[in-house]
Amino acid sequence: MRSLEKHTRSNHAPRESLTCAGCDNFFPYREQFHDHVNEASVREECRERAIFCAKGVKQCKLAFSSEHAYRIHVTCCHSETNPFACAVPGCGKSFGHRSALNSHKWTHSAPQDDLVCERCGKTFKLQSGLRDHIKSVHLSREEGAARFTCDICGKGLIDKSKLARHRKIHIDPADAPHLCTLCGKRFRLNEYLNIHMRSHDPDRQEKYPQYMRKKKSKDAGVRMGVAGAKIGRPVVVKKVGTTTGDQNLGKLD
Structure with a gap:
């Protein structure tokens, strides 16, 4: 798989x-x-x-x-050890779990009506996708829902995978495990290293536009980082007509 x-x-x-x-x-x-x-x-x-x-x-x-x-x-x-094979002629794919085979069968089915989440209106092709969405997005954020707490900062996460990912932000940058062999930069997450490697190969950026760094907007005053994340402090807008001399006079008064 x-x-x-x-x-x-x-x-x-x-x-x-x-x-x-x-x-x-x-x-x-x-x-x-x-x-x-x-x-x-x-x-x-x-x-x-x-x-x-x-x-x-x-x-x-x-x-x-x-x-x-x-x-x-x-x-x-x-591998022949995958016992659940697709029965559609010419496909030839096999899977280690029946659930994976059931999900695969939808790729051979005729298009059907989308399943709609009653809470937010998002649509899904599979019942399992809608079920997982409701569990992770809506039920997990309700009051009293189970939380997995970070033992370093105390932040509560909705599942173990998110907690494992969150813990990596506490790694010292100097000890980050993922090293760029071209420039020596280190990254806490492997996916950030993969995104960074494209900066050394500009030709590949066109094939992965979703990972490209968004352009800085002068009007918005917000710097954008990897995958569109906001970074840094907002740009300070200077007041028109205020000078250093006027500020000093105000302090003396």
């Missing part, structure tokens, strides 16, 4: 196995390396040393940077 492959690459694969053997660039996601190999301007060595998947009823043809990365993909996406 794609989510399992993503988890394994992010948490258990050594960095060198996700590094292109032709140009030594790091590609944490499989799609990034696949796009890299298929670019017209890519080095011939990068393409020659890549491993292409030929598994599945329809040949996968995804590119991988190493034998280790390829084995992760085969184990997660093409």
Whole structure:
């Protein structure tokens, strides 16, 4: 499964196995390396040393940077140990859990009416998506709902995954585990390092516009950080007609 492959690459694969053997660039996601190999301007060595998947009823043809990365993909996406196979002819996908297969079946179904959340009006394709939305967005914020408390600052989070992510903000910047090998900057979260790496490769920014840094608005007076987060203090607007001399006279009076 794609989510399992993503988890394994992010948490258990050594960095060198996700590094292109032709140009030594790091590609944490499989799609990034696949796009890299298929670019017209890519080095011939990068393409020659890549491993292409030929598994599945329809040949996968995804590119991988190493034998280790390829084995992760085969184990997660093409393994015979996944007992729940899609019965649609020509699909060939299999899953380790029945719930994953049930979710996959919707991709072969005819479009149906969207499910609407009665509280906020947001629409969903799957009943499970609507159920998870109500639980995480609405029920978790009601008075008396369970909270997972950070033992460092006391902040309460709505689930364990958010608490685990929150705890990383307390890591000292000098001890941040994710290091940029090009400029030496450190990041507390791996996803921030991945976003930062695009600053060293401007050509890839066009393919990931959702991660690009928003332009600073002079009128709004707000600086925008990664993924559009507001950073810093608001711009101080100086009062018209007030000078340093007038302020000093006021103090003397």
